[in-house]
Amino acid sequence: MNIVVCVKYVPDATADRKFEDDNTVDRVGVDGLLSELDEYAVEQALQFREKREGEEITVTVLTVGPEKAVDAVRKALQMGADSGVHVVDDAIAGSDYLGTSLVLAKAIEKIKADAGVDLVLCGMASTDASGSVVPAMLAERLGLPQVTLASVVESQGDQVRIKRDNEGSTEVIGATLPIVLSVTDQSGEARYPSFKGIMAAKKKPLETWSLTNLGLDADQVGLSVAYTQVEDTEARPPRTAGEIVTDEDGSGAGALVDFLASKKFI
Amino acid sequence: MSEVLVVIDHADGEVKKPTYELLTIAKRLGEPSAVFFGSPEQGDAVAEKVKKYGAAKVYVVDDAPIKGFLVAPKAEALQQLAEKSSPAAILLPSTFENKEVAARLAIKIGSGLITDAVDVAEGGVTTQSVFAGNFTVQAKVTTGTPIITVKPNSAAPEESEGAGTVEAFAATISDAAKGAQIVATQPRQSTGRPELTEAAIVVSGGRGTGGNFEPVEGFADSIGAAVGASRAAVDSGWMPHAFQVGQTGKTVSPQLYVANGISGAIQHRAGMQTSKTIVAVNKDPEAPIFELVDFGVVGDLHTVLPAATEKVKERKG
Numbered sequence: 001m002n003i004v005v006c007v008k009y010v011p012d013a014t015a016d017r018k019f020e021d022d023n024t025v026d027r028v029g030v031d032g033l034l035s036e037l038d039e040y041a042v043e044q045a046l047q048f049r050e051k052r053e054g055e056e057i058t059v060t061v062l063t064v065g066p067e068k069a070v071d072a073v074r075k076a077l078q079m080g081a082d083s084g085v086h087v088v089d090d091a092i093a094g095s096d097y098l099g100t101s102l103v104l105a106k107a108i109e110k111i112k113a114d115a116g117v118d119l120v121l122c123g124m125a126s127t128d129a130s131g132s133v134v135p136a137m138l139a140e141r142l143g144l145p146q147v148t149l150a151s152v153v154e155s156q157g158d159q160v161r162i163k164r165d166n167e168g169s170t171e172v173i174g175a176t177l178p179i180v181l182s183v184t185d186q187s188g189e190a191r192y193p194s195f196k197g198i199m200a201a202k203k204k205p206l207e208t209w210s211l212t213n214l215g216l217d218a219d220q221v222g223l224s225v226a227y228t229q230v231e232d233t234e235a236r237p238p239r240t241a242g243e244i245v246t247d248e249d250g251s252g253a254g255a256l257v258d259f260l261a262s263k264k265f266i
Numbered sequence: 267m268s269e270v271l272v273v274i275d276h277a278d279g280e281v282k283k284p285t286y287e288l289l290t291i292a293k294r295l296g297e298p299s300a301v302f303f304g305s306p307e308q309g310d311a312v313a314e315k316v317k318k319y320g321a322a323k324v325y326v327v328d329d330a331p332i333k334g335f336l337v338a339p340k341a342e343a344l345q346q347l348a349e350k351s352s353p354a355a356i357l358l359p360s361t362f363e364n365k366e367v368a369a370r371l372a373i374k375i376g377s378g379l380i381t382d383a384v385d386v387a388e389g390g391v392t393t394q395s396v397f398a399g400n401f402t403v404q405a406k407v408t409t410g411t412p413i414i415t416v417k418p419n420s421a422a423p424e425e426s427e428g429a430g431t432v433e434a435f436a437a438t439i440s441d442a443a444k445g446a447q448i449v450a451t452q453p454r455q456s457t458g459r460p461e462l463t464e465a466a467i468v469v470s471g472g473r474g475t476g477g478n479f480e481p482v483e484g485f486a487d488s489i490g491a492a493v494g495a496s497r498a499a500v501d502s503g504w505m506p507h508a509f510q511v512g513q514t515g516k517t518v519s520p521q522l523y524v525a526n527g528i529s530g531a532i533q534h535r536a537g538m539q540t541s542k543t544i545v546a547v548n549k550d551p552e553a554p555i556f557e558l559v560d561f562g563v564v565g566d567l568h569t570v571l572p573a574a575t576e577k578v579k580e581r582k583g
Contacts, residue, residue, distance in 0.1 A: 013532050017397045037514065051360045061267040097379055098372060116370065124514065127424040130536075132362060133369035136337060145445025146337060146402060151507070156454055161449065165507050167361055168277060172450040173336060179445070181351070185497075185514045186507055227378030227409040234402045235506060239558055241546075246551070247565025253573030256545070257581070265467065265522050266578055 001046045003058045003123045004108055006037040006138070007076055009069035010128040017128070024094045024223060025128060025231040027066050034072035037123035039190035042076045044153055044183045045121050048190070052155070058082045060111060064092060070206070078193030078199035084206040085111065091211055094223025101137035101223055106214040108142060117158075122182040124149055124229075132182075139180040149174045151186035244246045268354035269323065270296040271347065273367075274316065275359040281315045283464050286423035289319040290417055294388045295355040295571055298428065299323040303332060303340060309432055316473065317430025319423060325435045332439060336446040337363060341370035345487035346377055348434075353411060354389060360415035368413050377410025384420050384519070384540070398513075399530055399539030418463045419519050428437035436454055454508060460492040462509065467522045468541070470494030473535075474527015474548060477504045481571035482526055488578040494518065494538075496528045512537035528566040530555025547571065581582040 011017045011030040018026050034042075041060065049057040061076040063069050064087040073084035087107050095103065111117055125132040131261070132149075139146035149163035150173075158177040163170065164184075193201070211218060221227060245255045260266050270292040272368055275282040285300070288432035300321040302312050308447065316324060325347060332339040344367065348356060356366040356371070360382050370380040385393040390412050394403045399415070407413070462468065469486035471479050477494070486493045488543035495505035497512050513536040523541035528534060531552055538544070539558065546555045551564045563570055 012492075013536075015398070019401070023403075029420070038386055078448075097369070101373070115481065127513065130396075131365070132512065133372075133379065133381060136369035137367035137373055139338075140341070140370040143442065146366065147446050148336070148366060152509050166363065166451075169451050169453045171448055171452075173446055174449045175446045205565050222300055227376075227403055227407060229370075229408045230403055230405045232404040234396075234404075236402055239560075242544075242560040242562060244551075244556055244559070244562040244564060247563055247570055250569070250573055252547070252563040252565040252570045253577055254549070256561070256563050256570065257577040260489070260522070260578075261581065263522070266581055 001055060001118045002111070002116050003040050003048060003057065003059045003121060004111055004117050005059060005061050005076065005081065005120045006104055006134070007042065007061055007063050007072050007123070008033040008035045008126045009033070009063060009065045009072040013127050015128050022094070022223065023233050028068065032068055032071065034075040035127045037125055037185060039125055040073070040088055040183050040187050041121045041123045042079050042081060043190040043264055044187055046080045047188065048119070050157065060085060062104065062107055062111070062199050063087070064100060064107070066093070066244040071205060074201060075193065077204045077206070079191055080197060085209060086206065087209045087214065089211045091218035091222045094226060096219050096226040096228045097131060097133050097137060098227050099221040099225070101141055103133050103214065103216065105138055105141035106137070106216055107209065110214060118177045120144070120180045120257060122180065124184045127180055135182040142162060142180065144178055144180050145175045147173050148179045148182040150181060150183045153181070154186060159234045160172070175217045268296040269299040269351045271344070271351065271353045271356045272300050272321070273358040273364065274300050274312065275304045275361070276302070276304065276312065279312060280454065282461070283524050284418045284421065285316065286319045287381050287418065287421045288357045289316060289321055289360060290358055290421045290424045291416060292481055293320050293388045293426070294386065295390060299325060299351065299353070301325045301327065301344070303329045303343070305308070305329070306434065313430045313432045316427050317428045320426045320428040321430055322428045324430055324432050326432060327435050327437055332351070332437070334448050335444045336448065337366045338370060338443035338445065339439045340367045341374060342439055342443050343372050345374045346437050347435055350410060355412040357415060358415045360417045365415050368415050369423045372413050375410060377413050378407035379413045380405055380407060381415045383416045384416050386414055386416065387484070395540050398536035414421060417519065454506070457493070458485065460490070462492045462494055462516050463491035465518070465520055466512070467491035467524070468494050468518050468520045469524040469526065470528065471497065471526045472496035472500055472528030473498040475499060475504065475557055477502065478568070479504060481568055484575045485524070485571045488575045491524070496534050526553050526571060529553045530556055530558065
């Protein structure tokens with residue numbers, strides 16, 4: 001069985017994230033890393049392999065992004081994935097959801113043509129755009145069922161069952177492989193790379209593909225053909241410092257209620 | 267005037283407030299046509315409600331062949347409806363499910379998608395709040411039919427009588443769309459409190475509660491608020507995930523947000539930073555949450571909140 005985990009290299013949320021002059025996300029000038037939420041997807045792929053002892057299961061990590069995005073693949077290899085694919089091409093920069101999902105889908109199809117793909121795993125969202133739409137787009141493009149936002153994943157044979165929290169209910173979803181599966185941060189803490197894992201990762205296969213490898217032309221992706229256009233980005237003005245009081249002998253409650261009343265919340 | 271499709275947010279025929287917000291926004295873009303995925307028997311009652319907010323048409327899509335499966339059937343139905351009505355835009359309430367429906371639909375009809383808009387102006391320019399609320403982005407769809415998911419509290423619902431003509435729409439659902447089956451579903455018990463994402467006031471608790479949410483819930487009830495929790499509180503098993511505010515939970519943008527025993531990590535801020543007024547109670551004067559607040563109390567929530575609850579009750583008499 002072959003699992004492809006899609007991961008994203010994102011600007012560090014604790015760094016000073018910003019936009020370029022053309023209103024695209026600055027992905028080079030800000031420190032980046034493997035999106036925290038994609039670590040859970042890598043973890044589930046590894047657990048899938050560990051739980052199904054005796055089966056031959058390979059985990060391939062796939063990312064689309066600038067040169068430095070290879071770091072996200074390396075981290076996943078250190079965690080225990082078997083091989084990596086990094087799609088990098090200047091023409092991809094500025095792609096929106098449709099462009100990004102097209103490149104990912106073509107890459108998955110290429111992996112499938114070589115080795116077969118039974119499961120595509122994704123995190124629940126990226127920590128930069130937070131759209132949560134690429135897994136569904138991949139499912140649509142690949143013609144697969146989507147089983148998304150799983151907090152618990154179980155599988156047997158070609159059957160997958162997940163549990164998830166929906167808006168007003170808890171659901172159990174069932175599907176037959178191949179599928180696109182996304183998992184939340186409730187699905188299980190992601191492991192840290194061990195020293196052994198870090199050393200082993202250096203010898204694992206890591207391929208670099210361009211658009212040409214995927215049979216795509218530069219004019220099919222990127223900022224110029226994006227289906228959406230960002231017209232303006234603006235830093236939100238910092239919140240003006242508020243009043244802070246220290247609770248002494250119960251004074252805090254009175255001050256709090258007075259404040260809320262002054263703002264007509266009571 | 268072109269139709270604008272608005273997907274109705276409802277629970278078993280009970281229309282939710284974001285629907286009226288979306289209809290209000292839709293009027294800026296064209297003539298609202300509400301889309302009801304539900305039981306045809308509830309169609310007329312739903313139409314009565316949405317026509318008050320300007321729905322000229324109400325498409326009733328029988329969800330019997332749809333509701334047992336995830337996302338894909340709804341996207342097929344909307345594709346067929348879009349082909350029939352050639353809408354100027356398609357608006358959906360920004361839930362996880364609707365975002366995925368919108369995602370599949372965008373690929374199907376070759377249209378641009380904008381998610382989590384907090385406003386949509388005439389001409390279709392959207393406003394989004396990104397990077398944990400630190401940036402505001404103006405964008406628009408430039409190819410195809412704009413598909414926009416809109417967050418709750420993005421507009422004040424404005425009443426205006428629409429025709430509300432009910433039209434049954436028969437969608438054809440392919441077998442391929444039925445690959446992910448809902449095997450079991452367990453509705454969460456209602457807390458009797460306002461819905462977290464729609465509430466005007468949210469009172470939430472974090473690690474500092476030590477697992478005792480009574481002071482938080484008591485204070486929330488005294489001011490008619492929804493209750494939320496930080497990821498630390500959810501990970502500790504003190505509150506269900508459905509109450510989590512933050513990057514991987516709900517994003518809220520209420521008039522008032524009261525954070526209790528919450529330090530204010532970036533992941534939490536991502537879920538609440540656009541709240542109009544922010545108040546915090548925390549024992550640690552160095553907690554980053556105090557950088558955001560309009561008003562803060564350095565103190566123990568276990569004593570401050572019960573006392574504040576009493577004072578609110580006194581004021582209300």
